[in-house]
Amino acid sequence: MKSVCMALFVVLFVSCSSDDLVSSKDYTAENEQEILSYISAYNLDAVATGSGLYYVIDEQGDGAAITSTSDVTVKYVGRYTDGTIFDSSEDEAISFYLQYVIEGWQEGLPYFNEGGVGQLIIPSHLAYGSSDYNSIPGGSVLVFDIEIIDYAAENEAEILNYIAENDLDAQSTDSGLYYVIDEQGTGAQPTETSYVTVNYKGYYSDGEVFEENSDGSSFYLDNVIEGWQEGLSYFNEGGSGTLLIPSDLAYGRYGSGTIPGGAVLIFDIELVAVN
Template sequence: MKSVCLALFVLLFVSCSSDDSVSSKDYTEENEQEILNYISENNIDAVATSSGLYYVIDEQGEGAAITASSDVSVKYVGMYTDGTVFDSSLDEEVSFNLQYVIAGWQEGLTYFNEGGSGQLIIPAHLAYGSNDYNGIPGGSVLVFNIEIIDYVAENEQEIVDYIEANNLDAQATGSGLYYVINEQGTGEKPIETSYVTVSYKGYFVDGEVFGESTADTSFYLDQVISGWQEGIPYFNEGGSGTLLIPSHLAYGRYDYNGIPGGSVLIFDIELKTVN
């Protein structure tokens, strides 16, 4: 995740700037005219909202609906109406909760689903207000080209491609998990709250290993990632195989302990004991 993204500064700034009645200026009418000129000059089919925000949907997206409190992952370019770019995250998606960003993003992204793309045209009162802030002039209209990442769909495709490339006989579950049984095992079958002992190797779809047990590892299944909670009970004690786990059943959209956000995780496992 990028450490500094101008689009992601918390709403606290907006609150503080708008309370400064001495130096504040109302840019509402000026911004509205600037936005209308920008839309006309660029022949944009934009939708206006009652707040003063305008948005353009290029792709609605087929993923989950977005609410004002959703966690989202996006790629974006931020620019002024003259085309000058002030920020960009095209090289790497950024993840955040919508409650902690500017109001224009809070409202605007809710018109899309995950996997969607388009443009937000945001007046100053829904962005950084009337005062200069971190290089952005006070009263600025901000334009963002956005792409909202749908990790569920992306992970599914990654897993399917990996299965085909490696000629695996994998079973799909309704959750997005895939699993391969090499040995079913003849012992007890665990449930999601069982205390189990396993050996494992974890790696990404490119084969890079991120974790491996040097000795048998024991834990309660209800205390590990969802992909393990669901996947290990497909085996009996003594069984072995592979779990292919999408990020929503692992560590999610945020970087975690060296694992990049949105990563598909693959585990070769051997279920040693069930208690």
């Protein structure tokens, strides 16, 4: 995930409610004509809203519905109607809460589901208004090509691919967790709040190891990620196997430390003790 200090991301988080303390020119008619000319020039199948926003849906997306307060992850390119790019995520996904960004995004993204692809064409009153802001001139119409990441679908596909490539006898759960039992174990079975001792190796689906401990790591299960809380409960003391954990049961869309947002995590585990 890119830093929130990137230029556009900082701009997106600025409310335009304090706009026009210096300038109050009304660009509504001018912006509308500019947008209609842009739509005509590129023969876009654009939909207008009552606010003046236009949007184009190339793919609706099959994931979760989006609201104006959703936590979303998006790849984007931002440009003016003449094609000049003023910023982009450069193929990296940016995560943020939608209520903190400009109105054009707050209104526009809920027309899509996660996994959706399309374009937002935003008049200045739904962006940065009539005053200059950073490098964006006052009154600018902004066009965003957007791809809304559906981590649930991407993680599922990644896990299933890993299972197939490694010929694993994996079981799935309603939460999206997959697990493989090599040895069930004969001792006590932990609950999600048990104090346990575990040997483990954590790695990504490409095999890169990010953490391991073969000396016995002890902790309360309710203090670790959900994938461990649920996953270890399928084993008995002395058991061993593998947990394949989607990001929403691990470190989510923002990641943690060196673990990137949206990452599937795989753990080879040995449940040494249930105390």
